[in-house]
Amino acid sequence: MTPKAYRIRGFVTGTPVVKARTHTAFISQVGPCIRLYYIRENGRSEANNMLRAITKKEIPPQPVLVVQRRIKPSEVAQTLAEVLGRVFAYAQRRGIPLAGQPLTRYLEWGPGVWTIEAGMGIGASPLEPITDPEIKAGTLPGGLVATTHEGTYETLLQTHGAVQQWLEVQGLTRTGAPWEVYTTDPADYPDSKDWKTDVFWPVARHV
Numbered sequence: 001m002t003p004k005a006y007r008i009r010g011f012v013t014g015t016p017v018v019k020a021r022t023h024t025a026f027i028s029q030v031g032p033c034i035r036l037y038y039i040r041e042n043g044r045s046e047a048n049n050m051l052r053a054i055t056k057k058e059i060p061p062q063p064v065l066v067v068q069r070r071i072k073p074s075e076v077a078q079t080l081a082e083v084l085g086r087v088f089a090y091a092q093r094r095g096i097p098l099a100g101q102p103l104t105r106y107l108e109w110g111p112g113v114w115t116i117e118a119g120m121g122i123g124a125s126p127l128e129p130i131t132d133p134e135i136k137a138g139t140l141p142g143g144l145v146a147t148t149h150e151g152t153y154e155t156l157l158q159t160h161g162a163v164q165q166w167l168e169v170q171g172l173t174r175t176g177a178p179w180e181v182y183t184t185d186p187a188d189y190p191d192s193k194d195w196k197t198d199v200f201w202p203v204a205r206h207v
Helices: 003-009 017-030 046-053 073-094 153-170
Strands: 055-059 062-071 098-108 114-122 135-140 143-150 179-182 197-202
Touching: 062 073, 062 098, 073 098, 073 114, 073 135, 114 135, 143 153, 153 197
Parallel strands: none
Antiparallel strands: 055 143, 062 114, 062 135, 098 114, 098 179, 143 197, 179 197
16 A cells, blocks of 8 residues: 555554554664665665566577586685686587576575576587586576666675565566576676676566
């Protein structure tokens, strides 16, 4: 409901002024604990700004070369540095055309261990068998996705959380593992505020 309708409705049971004031004070105390978003002076909350940036769009399937790893969350940066270079070098040696930026797909998330696929988009699936035992050919699914953009890598988890919440609000169902595509190279952009990442969540098409 709108803020105006909320104020008009008030409490659903008769509540004296003293209890209403206690309620207000309690909300202020527990706000940080329950991650309550406060409205800024410009009238928009941080959460709403994120939700407005999420959109749906159609994308084509994308062949990829990836390496799958099961790692701790703290090992992501180190793993990507190794894996992405390995995939790039293999594609160059075997003459496989690259057709996309580096990416990471999250097959399984947990508080202690993640299963990820990291690699790069390619022009077409390799015609010859892959000789590297860790590298495999795959395809990012085409179809309908929820997508948004993010800057610094440190806030990507919050971005994925915002997309998941947006899907709930929109009544959409996820159909597979989400992934990130790193559209800028940190080596070319030393300032992290200039980094860009596209986040994708595949979703079902409702009839």
